Amino acid sequence: MKRIKIEIPVILLTIIIISLLGLSGNFVYKSLSEIVNSMLSESKPDNTLILVKDVAMDLNETENMVRLYSLSNDNDYLENYRTVNESLETKFEELQSIYNPDSNRQILVDSVLILAQQKMVVWEKILNLHFSRGNEHEAFNQYVETLDTVLTVQDTIHFEEPEKRGFIKRIFGKKQEPPKPIIVDRTVEKQRLQQEIESLEKELKQRNQRMSSAEAVYMRKNLEISENLSEIITKLERQEEESFMRQSQEAELLANETYERLSYFALSVLLLLILVLILFFRDLRKSRSYQKVLKKAKTHAENLARTKELFVATVSHEMRTPVNAIYGLSEQLLQKQHDEKTQEDLRVIFDSTKHLAELVNDTFDFSRLEKQNIQLAPVHFSLNDLLHKIELYNKPSAEAKNISFKIQDNVENELVLFGDEGRLKQILNNLLTNALKFTDEGEVKLVVTAKEQKKQIHLDFEISDTGIGIPKESQEKIFDDFVQLDTDINKKAGGTGLGLYIVKKLVDLLGGKITVESEVNKGTRFFVSIPLQKGDSEKLQQTFKSFDTPEVLKGKAVLIVDDEAFNRHLLKSIFTKWKVDFDEAENGQEAVALAAQNNYALILMDIRMPVMNGTEAARAIKETGHKARIISLSANSDSANPDEKSAFNSSLKKPFDEAALYNTICNTVDVKPAQETSKQETTLIYRPDLSELKRMGNGDPEFLKEMIDLFLKTSVASMQSIDENLDSKNYDAIAELAHKLASPVKYMNVTGVYNTIKELEQLAKKGNESTSIEEKTAQLHTEIESLNKELEVLLNEKFE
Structure with missing residues (x-):
């Protein structure tokens, strides 16, 4: 109830603060927007006034062009006049397209358009008068030229041409009279032309007087229009000044109002902050007590978590020790000849122990994944070899249930890859084990494809079965921890419910993806995609198939150090079969004493032992200068710490089988001779290994x-x-x-x-x-x- 009482005023105060901030911010925003808009409108030029002034200037330009043309008759001025007229038409259209909400200004703009058009008409008429006057001058000039011709040509006398006659008529006819003279007199024509010129001069004088009168009328009209335009432009300029003053006053009023609102806003924020501080310090004293309680609870939870981890580590060692002994001894017994009943009983023991080891490993993997303590161990490995191991591991289970088990390898070339082969094998084996467990008839199939992308090899696996399937509502949960479907098969087979959870975590750890498709009673398909690097075939790890006496131990002695009789018995059984001499010790102190008395080639050392642990014993033996190679035996799921790594030459994790022991020994004791031997053996390509x-x-x-x-x-x-x-x-x-x-x-x-x-x-x-x-x-x-x-x-x- 106290917590609720504290939260209620905080919530109410928060609502009030948000409301005030919103209102104040809204007022300030509106005021600032109005000021900005006012400033923007003031900064923008008045397009209407600018256009009107441009029109006035163009009209003056038109007047000048007409006057210059009337004085000089230069067609360039006439062309300029036409160009200015076209520009005026464009500006008239722009003025007409501008709509001004101010009715007075709109009336003035309309008056400008009317007056400008009237002025253009006036000057067009004046120009036409000039054109007509030019035609009269041309007629007068023609009369003058004719008169000049008459005056320059004198009176002349010429004779009539004689009649043309033929040859016979000239001989026998009458004699032709001589031609008579003809006198041409131009006096009359000159008088007539002079009279016409006088008449034309009189007519031109009258017409010039009329045209001058008309032109004077047009000029007065033009002057009147110009005065009206000037008055309108003056009115527009005055309106612009008044608008500017009015907007300035409005902006000043808005600024004052904004300052006032900002003052109120700052004051309200200050008051609210004071109130928040009061509530904060009031609540701080109460929260300190809660923090103390939470700190104690956190410490308690961390202690519980550490206790849980310690418990898992202890159980790890205590469970793996007997499981390792039973698993290893049952494996050794199965390799001997027994009657059918005993052989069957041993097989049941071996399979049960194997199942128990898988449950323990799942639990430990879960613990390591939760602590994010799993480290990848990449190696160079062959894809074909990996698939062969998976086939050997799962084929007996399929044959026992009489269902088909197939591996379809769609990779053309034999791939050598670099990655964590063990984790990849664990993923595939877990999925195939599940498929075989939930399939009673039909087939289980693994399809493998590979594609190269960005210098990586992406392996795609499809694991399909014809089993019971997974309901759609459960498909999203199957990758959660401790989840098992409620089926008869699950109740019968048991398990931890961690298999698919571990698979999902390992796939993520390898940088891959996993998806599932399933239909009830029709089967399930898992799709796994894992990116890997290209491997080097020359760096492939040697896989030993024969477990005869290791060459590196022939004629040499071994020391077995373990406080558990189960583990010592397993190792003694293997070394006895290999005919290798050995001694045994139950703790590190005994191991140090025996190492000082004997020359061992190999020491197998358990880590956790009474009196003296394995790490201390190994370090003490090395300090004496003993040349023995020391292999640690650990049931702990976590990787060895730096001190353990420096004390031992290599490590072997429990539970282990004979192959793992053989492999570790051959890679630890006299490594170079072992490698040379393996190379020699690989050259014998026709020697079978059975x-x-x-x-x-x-x-x-x-x-x-x-x-x-x-x-x-x-x-x-x-x-x-x-x-x-x-x-x-x-x-x-x-x-x-x-x-x-x-x-x-x-x-x-x-x-x-x-x-x-x-x-x-x-x-x-x-x-x-x-x-x-x-x-x-x-x-x-x-x-x-x-x-x-x-x-x-x-x-x-x-x-x-």
């Missing part, structure tokens, strides 16, 4: 023998079919046969032959390089024959 087949058959020699016999038969048959299709140039069939042959060769772990088969498959898919296909087929013949010879020798040595 460890994967042994694992699949649980060490059953009969199963291994049957698989080798089957491979010998199918490989020969496949090569014969390839040859037949090569003759008929059926390249699609060759690509299909090569694809089918690649899988069994992959199980033999013969890298060279597998690469040759994939190259032949890609060439056959293109189908436009027949010579290359023939050469690659011949190469494959040679390699398959060599591989089969190796397998036959192996059969004779081990199974006879």
Whole structure:
């Protein structure tokens, strides 16, 4: 209730402040707008007055052009007169288009237009008078020229021309009389012309008098119009001055009013601020007590969070230790020969432990994601190898439920990528495990495509199933933490409800995207897109398939340090199988004492132990100058701190399997010789590695023998079919046969032959390089024959 009492005046005061600010701001805005508009109107010139003055100036120009033309008869002045008249017509139109709300000004503008047009008419008439006067002068000049001609030509006497007669008439006719003289007298014509000129001069004089009178009338009219125009322009100028004075007075009044409003506004703001300060200091004392309570609550919550993290870390170590022992020992027992019932019981134990390990890992991954403590570990890896591992991991589950499981690789070339292979595999395995769990019939399919964008390889995965599907209302929730659909399968299978949450977080961590499409009882499709960098094939990590005694430990001793008997028993079982000598210690102090007495090549050291922990023991052993390589064994989900990293040569996370242990040992002890050995082994491209087949058959020699016999038969048959299709140039069939042959060769772990088969498959898919296909087929013949010879020798040595 106290909190409500404090908030009510604050809310009311806020409403009042906002209202006053709005009203004051509105008043100020209006006043400023009016002042600005007034100033803008004052700063703008009066177009009407300017146009009227331009018209007056053009009219004066017209008058000057007519006068100059009447004096000089120069046509240039006449042309200028016409041009000014056209300009006046344009300005008349502009004046007519301007509408002025002031009726007095509009009347004056109309009067200007009328007077200007009248003045133009007057000067046009004067110009016409000048044109007519010019014609009279021309007639008079013609009379004068005629008279001058008569006066210059004297009286003349000429004779009549004799009659023309023919030759005979001139001889026999009468004699022709001589011609008579004719006298031409021009006196009469001169008198007549003089009379006409006198008459014309008299008429011109009369007409000039009339035209002068008319021109005088026009000039008086022009003067009257000019005086009227001057009066109107004067009135317009006076109106403009009055308007300017009136707007100035209005702007001054608005400015005074604005100052007054601003004063009220500032005063109101000051009062409100004082009121706010009063309420603030009044409420500050009350809020301090609330802050103390909140601080205590925050401290308590942080303590609870730390306790939760400590609890998760403790549970991490305590749960992973027995899970690691059960998982590892059940794996070792499955590799031995037992009766069918025992073998089945061991398989149940192994699968149950595996499921328990997955639940524990999901919980720990969730904890690390919540703390944003997961760090990526990018490596160079092969996409084909990754898909092969995923197939081996999920195929048994599909076969157990009798549903189809397919991986469709649409990537033409074998890609080597650089990224966190482990997290990518975790994403795909989680999605495929879910698909297999919720599908009872039909198929589960993984489709892989790749495209290059901006120096990156974008891998697109589509995981589809024909299972129960996801309702639309639940599709937005499936990526939340601890969310499980309420289905019979979920109730039966169990789980933490963290799988898809972890998948979504890991996809985001890798910079990718994930979406889902689903329909109830028809299936689900997940779409995952992950950007990765191009990898280097020369930096691919060696994957060890055979778990015979590591070369680096032959003839050497190992020290096992762990306070849990389960973990020591697992490691002792593996080293016993490898025939490697070992000693054991239950804490770091015992380990330091044994290291001082013996020369060990390798020390496997648990981190959390009583008396002396693993980090202290490892540092103490190194300080004595012992040359042993030390591998840390940790069940903690978090990455090692800097002190632990500096104390150990490498680390192995619990729970681990034999392959992980073998891989870590070979990469830690005598690294360089191990790398040289691996390079030598990879050059033997025809030497088969049957460890994967042994694992699949649980060490059953009969199963291994049957698989080798089957491979010998199918490989020969496949090569014969390839040859037949090569003759008929059926390249699609060759690509299909090569694809089918690649899988069994992959199980033999013969890298060279597998690469040759994939190259032949890609060439056959293109189908436009027949010579290359023939050469690659011949190469494959040679390699398959060599591989089969190796397998036959192996059969004779081990199974006879």
